[in-house]
Amino acid sequence: MYLSLAEVRGTETTPASRRAAFRVAPTVIALGMVSLLTDVSSEAVAAVLPLYVTGALGLSMVAYGFLEGLHQGVSAVVRIAAGYAADRTDRPKAIAVAGYGLSMLTRAGLLLVQGFAGVAVLVGIDRVGKGIRTAPRDAMIQEVSPPEHLARSFGVHRMLDTVGATIGPLLAFVVLLLVPEGYRVVFAVSLAAALVGVAVLVLFVPNVRFSSPSQNNEHVTTPATPVPAAPEPSPVVRTRARRRPSWRAWRTRRRPHLDGPLKRLLVAAGVLGLLTVGDGFIYLAIMSHGHLDPLWFPLLFVGTNTVFLLLAIPVGRMADQTSRGAVLVLGHLFLAGAYLAAAMGGSWITLGLALVMLGVFYAATDGVLAALAGQLSPQGRTATGIGAAQTVVAVTRLVASTGFGALWVLFGAVPTMVGAAVVLLVMLSPAWWLVVRR
Numbered sequence: 001m002y003l004s005l006a007e008v009r010g011t012e013t014t015p016a017s018r019r020a021a022f023r024v025a026p027t028v029i030a031l032g033m034v035s036l037l038t039d040v041s042s043e044a045v046a047a048v049l050p051l052y053v054t055g056a057l058g059l060s061m062v063a064y065g066f067l068e069g070l071h072q073g074v075s076a077v078v079r080i081a082a083g084y085a086a087d088r089t090d091r092p093k094a095i096a097v098a099g100y101g102l103s104m105l106t107r108a109g110l111l112l113v114q115g116f117a118g119v120a121v122l123v124g125i126d127r128v129g130k131g132i133r134t135a136p137r138d139a140m141i142q143e144v145s146p147p148e149h150l151a152r153s154f155g156v157h158r159m160l161d162t163v164g165a166t167i168g169p170l171l172a173f174v175v176l177l178l179v180p181e182g183y184r185v186v187f188a189v190s191l192a193a194a195l196v197g198v199a200v201l202v203l204f205v206p207n208v209r210f211s212s213p214s215q216n217n218e219h220v221t222t223p224a225t226p227v228p229a230a231p232e233p234s235p236v237v238r239t240r241a242r243r244r245p246s247w248r249a250w251r252t253r254r255r256p257h258l259d260g261p262l263k264r265l266l267v268a269a270g271v272l273g274l275l276t277v278g279d280g281f282i283y284l285a286i287m288s289h290g291h292l293d294p295l296w297f298p299l300l301f302v303g304t305n306t307v308f309l310l311l312a313i314p315v316g317r318m319a320d321q322t323s324r325g326a327v328l329v330l331g332h333l334f335l336a337g338a339y340l341a342a343a344m345g346g347s348w349i350t351l352g353l354a355l356v357m358l359g360v361f362y363a364a365t366d367g368v369l370a371a372l373a374g375q376l377s378p379q380g381r382t383a384t385g386i387g388a389a390q391t392v393v394a395v396t397r398l399v400a401s402t403g404f405g406a407l408w409v410l411f412g413a414v415p416t417m418v419g420a421a422v423v424l425l426v427m428l429s430p431a432w433w434l435v436v437r438r
Contacts, residue, residue: 307359331364
């Protein structure tokens, strides 16, 4: 059974609304520009971090696996809490500013610290900042977007985000080309981009209020004909709108609503997340074949992000028109293909295949997961539901990256990549049953 947003929310989608033209809300564009600048900052660092850790600092793959796990999973500590706080306080922008600001401060720290311990602490703090900002930001996108174009709106945001994720590694490549081993210059450029991103968020993004009526009509013009007055709300509605809820209602609000379809989505996302490792491992596996000079390493991120950039909106549109759950699950087929291509990695063809399939995987899963989690969340719990889904993915990817680094040391890059691809293909069937058929 495929779930539509109208079915989950209990509303009826008319043919006219299905034919409505797609227009991006200004808030989505503004948040996209913030993410663009922030990703210029973060991806410039991410593009040099594997070489910085294994080359400049001389650490092992286990140490890099630990750092990659921090990069993937530490944000899980605060994702649900940040989403709940955004729902509870009705001030998602303030919470997002705190998250972006915290990540910005770590860029300055990279200019000062040396050694594995300092880098690990800063990576952890940066990911906590990401965990704080992500759910409130995605909930604001959900709130101002038309339901029938939800995944496409997320696709627009992810497209702008990916523009920054493409520029960041390019900047890192240019810096390393001009200044060999100029890692601190990369960190300085990263700090400048993060500062501008926070300024755009503070100055140009409105504070979306979840309780305000018709905020998701930001993209629609006001009708010329008068609208009849709304009927007097029932006593039940008035009771729910009281400023001081009853003890039982307060107790219910303390925990996220994880029943039904949302719970099944979280289980499936967790299973698949256990088999999803960071891009750095895939790129290091490609490098392990010895056919590529380390100078070109940052451009591998550019290749993946370019594919993501081109496909984010088309894949989001396809998810809106078919099944978001099906697109989410099938996207992991391309991740398995990227693993296998990286394991072969003996030619430019397999290198290109790995980058293309990894980009398709992100286009089919990143924004689609947020859209689906928001769709399946009950009213008033959008940020909490999105935060819960992102927490599950972050925690499981933390485990996956740490374990993958250990398996790499024990068995080598190629057997580990092939084994991960095989197990991932096997787990697609239960994930499909949980997310799509149920």
